[in-house]
Amino acid sequence: EPTGALDSRSTDELLKLFGEINASGQTIVMVTHSVRAASCASRVLFLRDGEVSLELKRGKDTDSQFYQRITDALTQQQTGGECA
Structure with a gap:
């Protein structure tokens, strides 16, 4: 939980540094x-009960688009896709 x-x-500085390190070819x-x-x-890998339950890849998404996809996936994972 960096x-x-x-x-x-x-946080901004650390995430920028991670981006630079990753752009140089290093896996984080x-x-x-x-x-x-x-x-x-x-x-992004989602874990549930110790196993990967979902994988999302950024593709051509911007940070804000990927943020929304992650948020949507979290909601679905937590609610089972149904309204509470």
């Missing part, structure tokens, strides 16, 4: 509950 205890400025594995941090990734 951004959990950071203020917004430090990040565990987070932050949709914002996850939306900076190229690939």
